[in-house]
Amino acid sequence: MDFQIIIDSLPAMIGGMGLTIQLTGLSLLIGLAGAVPLGLMRVSKNPLLWMPAYGYILFFRGTPLLVQLFLIYYGSGQFRDQLESLGLWVFFREAYFCAILSLSLNTAGYTAEILRGAIRGVPVGEVEAAKACGMRGVLLYRRIILPKAFRLSLQAYSNEVVFLFQATSLVSIITLMDLTGIARVIAARTFDIYEIYITAGLLYLCVTYGILYVFRKVEHRWSAHQRARDSDPVQEATITASMH
Amino acid sequence: MLDLKGYGWTLWDGLQMTLSVGVLALCVAFVMGMLGAWGKLSKSPVARGAAGTYTTVIRGVPELLLILIIYYGTPTLIQNSLEGFGYDIIVDINPFIAGVFTIGVIYGAFATEVLRGAILAVPKGQIEAAHAFGMSRKQVVMRVLLPQVWRFALPGLGNVWMVLIKATSLISVIQLPELLRKTDMAARSTKLPFTFFFAAALIYLSITLISMFAQQRMEAWANRGVRRG
Secondary structure, three states: OOHHHHHHHHHHHHHHHHHHHHHHHHHHHHHHHHHHHHHHHHHOOOHHHHHHHHHHHHHHHHOOHHHHHHHHHOHHHHHHHHHHHHOOHHHHOOHHHHHHHHHHHHHHHHHHHHHHHHHHHOOHHHHHHHHHOOOOHHHHHHHHHHHHHHHHHHHHHHHHHHHHHHHHHHHHHHOOOOHHHHHHHHHHHHOOHHHHHHHHHHHHHHHHHHHHHHHHHHHHHHOHHHHHHOOOHHHHHHHHHHHO | OOOOOOOHHHHHHHHHHHHHHHHHHHHHHHHHHHHHHHHHHOOOHHHHHHHHHHHHHHHHOOHHHHHHHHHHHHHHHHHHHHHHOOOOOOOOOOHHHHHHHHHHHHHHHHHHHHHHHHHHHOOHHHHHHHHHOOOOHHHHHHHHHHHHHHHHHHHHHHHHHHHHHHHHHHHHHHOOOOHHHHHHHHHHHHOOHHHHHHHHHHHHHHHHHHHHHHHHHHHHHHOOOOOOO
16 A cells, blocks of 8 residues: 555545536536426326426436436537537537536436425325315425425435436546546556545545435434424334435 | 447447346345345344445445446556565456456445345244244245245345446446447447437337336236235
């Protein structure tokens, strides 16, 4: 083990982690904005709404993210003339744009599926009660169904956030200098392969468990109204178990 | 239909490689999962610690980085430690074996959680009843646990397979000629990247759809003796 090389390359790697976190954050925001309408379309009874959403979710969950990344980054080259005439080529020739686009489209598909499950999981009684109070349509979704669905999907969403965070390492294949990209360059230059990769792995490990810790805190906060009621130990045990 | 310019067979070769890596890696993952689940449920703190560290590390580090660590790191580690003993040799890992091993070890961590859950899902009373009948530990495992564990584990293992087969695309970075790498080669020589990567996407999608269908059939078969409602 050569510790000097680890200390020397740590600043560069932390810089790479900056890009990794930036890609994760931006893609999550864009993906979530796309996932809410997609999830709502998916639970609709209108075939013109649910069928496109079903196809989208199936495609993005059923194919590898790396293929989606190549399809956008390399595949857009096949339509270069058309994209140039539309003025869009300046975006598609940038690896950064293609990375954000494919990560966002991908997480939108996974998150929409999580939301679909959560919307289905909203107790019928709550929806009936809201209807009996005279709520319908947008108001019903805004006040009752969506808040409950968000709370129900929190645990699955935390897994999706971790998955996306780790999946950003694929952008190093399309030349971006995220943490994995930096580690690959340093490892190729110094030949201290396992020192560098293990350090990078430990950095990912810390952030992953940091993300899970934050989600556990949020879930604890959001379930405050349930904790007060379910004070028997069996219930408590199942709640803590389900958080891991 | 997509015009593949005569590269259809290239993709077919790649698909076969992808499926071989996937199936073998699933076997490795299953064995690792069994070991992991046994470790997690063991009374020995050493076994519990080892299994816990295994799943924690695998879940916390990206697959691509793990592939790079195992494929490039292991030979260097062996060479460096042999150098210490005065040997100077070059170690090379076969990309196929490295791919199967890496993907298998990664998804073994996910299989560990699935199998652990499935073992815990077997009602405790049944195991106590079996012990009360005088069955040995081995008999309890063979007669009571295993016949039910695989039924509880089937949905989870199906998921592991579907994520695993998509993850095999990552080993194209270690030059193994699987589906994505073959597609990349065809896309470069024909200069039709969109056509070929879209074709690859459709092939992966078909694998997913066939697996989903097969999983439904297997679950229906596994639960044929279970009364509902």
